[in-house]
Amino acid sequence: SSRSMRRDKNAYNGKRFVHVKNPYLDAMEEDILYHLDLGTKTHNLPAMFGDVKFVCVGGSAKRMKAFALFMHKELGLEGGGEDIEDICAGTDRYCMFKTGPVLSISHGMGIPSISIMLHELIKLLHHARCCDVTIIRIGTSGGIGIAPGSVVITDTAVDSFFKPQFEQVILDNVVTRNTELDKELTEELFTCSKEIPNFPTLIGHTMCTYDFYEGQGRLDGALCTFSREKKLDYLKRAYKAGVRNIEMESTVFAAMCGLCGLKAAVVCVTLLDRLDSDQINLSHDVLVEYQQRPQLLIAKFIRKQLGLR
Numbered sequence: 001s002s003r004s005m006r007r008d009k010n011a012y013n014g015k016r017f018v019h020v021k022n023p024y025l026d027a028m029e030e031d032i033l034y035h036l037d038l039g040t041k042t043h044n045l046p047a048m049f050g051d052v053k054f055v056c057v058g059g060s061a062k063r064m065k066a067f068a069l070f071m072h073k074e075l076g077l078e079g080g081g082e083d084i085e086d087i088c089a090g091t092d093r094y095c096m097f098k099t100g101p102v103l104s105i106s107h108g109m110g111i112p113s114i115s116i117m118l119h120e121l122i123k124l125l126h127h128a129r130c131c132d133v134t135i136i137r138i139g140t141s142g143g144i145g146i147a148p149g150s151v152v153i154t155d156t157a158v159d160s161f162f163k164p165q166f167e168q169v170i171l172d173n174v175v176t177r178n179t180e181l182d183k184e185l186t187e188e189l190f191t192c193s194k195e196i197p198n199f200p201t202l203i204g205h206t207m208c209t210y211d212f213y214e215g216q217g218r219l220d221g222a223l224c225t226f227s228r229e230k231k232l233d234y235l236k237r238a239y240k241a242g243v244r245n246i247e248m249e250s251t252v253f254a255a256m257c258g259l260c261g262l263k264a265a266v267v268c269v270t271l272l273d274r275l276d277s278d279q280i281n282l283s284h285d286v287l288v289e290y291q292q293r294p295q296l297l298i299a300k301f302i303r304k305q306l307g308l309r
């Protein structure tokens with residue numbers, strides 16, 4: 001594919017470095033990663049992050065801390081990991097934890113929030129001279145026509161018009177970017193999922209919207225200007241176009257990671273079937289269990305990649 005060719009072109013001595021595509025960056029004397037409370041002069045980024053091979057991102061700070069603790073255990077690292085420190089403790093915009101070669105970071109909700117984090121994360125990985133990095137978004141989503149609790153591995157992220165693209169407004173232009181994800185990684189994750197008992201998983205398109213309510217065809221927001229029939233017609237057309245779940249970050253995540261040479265995947269659990277309802281009425285325990293599913297899959301995948309069976 002065009003993406004793997006691009007990847008080869010950017011490999012040196014067989015290593016694929018994280019690259020930034022900004023001619024101004026190299027000339028900067030210092031780079032302050034403001035929203036992460038890190039910087040090239042204040043921190044030794046290669047020493048802190050040079051060994052990172054897996055980056056996991058997800059919306060909630062609590063969940064990404066829980067994932068780091070889980071990974072700590074799964075990697076068989078020393079101690080219980082309870083004292084794991086938030087590397088971004090100087091800011092409450094995002095949180096970040098490191099366990100061995102695994103970095104766990106929260107990104108908040110929606111395209112603008114994840115996009116700010118990704119700009120600074122990708123620069124961080126570049127400054128730290130990381131190579132061969134795999135990045136995975138683990139999240140929640142609304143399913144379409146599939147049982148709640150199912151895990152969807154995204155093959156292509158699509159916009160609200162079911163198009164496999166992300167439109168970035170730059171100055172007063174609209175730049176259209178590709179949202180293809182890594183095919184090989186998607187397949188590897190799907191293979192992993194089959195090795196976990198009672199773990200409903202499928203590969204499908206993921207629709208990314210700018211809003212949770214009107215933007216996802218919900219009838220239960222503070223505003224609603226369409227009928228139940230229009231809602232169902234839209235969601236059924238999405239299903240026909242191959243969409244199996246809806247969330248709020250996948251298109252920009254796929255676009256930015258693809259352009260910067262990161263092998264990327266999106267793995268989201270579905271909390272409800274949008275053909276049945278709009279409100280999420282799962283009990284606390286079921287919600288917690290569902291949210292652990294993407295974490296379980298990624299932990300298994302990382303263990304396998306590191307040769308820890």
Ligand code: R2B
Nearest residue numbers: 059109110140247248249
């Ligand atoms: C999934 O869940 C959040 C909204 O509830 C949003 O961040 C997303 O993509």
Ligand code: URA
Nearest residue numbers: 140141142246247248
């Ligand atoms: N996250 C979303 O974006 N939509 C849902 O329906 C559930 C979680």
